[in-house]
Amino acid sequence: MDPNQGRPGQDRMGDQCRPDLPPPGELFVNLMLGFLGMGYVVYGRKMDHTLALGCGVLLMVFPYFVAGVWPQLAIGSLLALLPWLRR
Secondary structure, eight states, X not given: OOTTTOSTTSOOOXXXXXXXXXXXXXXXXXXXXXXXXXXXXXXXXXXXXXXXXXXXXXXXXXXXXXXXXXXXXXXXXXXXXXXXXXX
């Protein structure tokens, strides 16, 4: 019996049915950037700091459009440092 076929009466999940998931490192970076962005959004709304609010929103959104761990870390660190450099 071929292990890729499954049992009779069951649907077989082939390679074309599996979603393309990013690697675990990229998922971790996405999660951390999202947490940092959420913190910046809360801080920006409380303190009426529009740059922190904008950077927070961008930190939460841009990982959806940038692939790879290193580009995400580079852009994320620039966005995270921008409100502190503009004081």
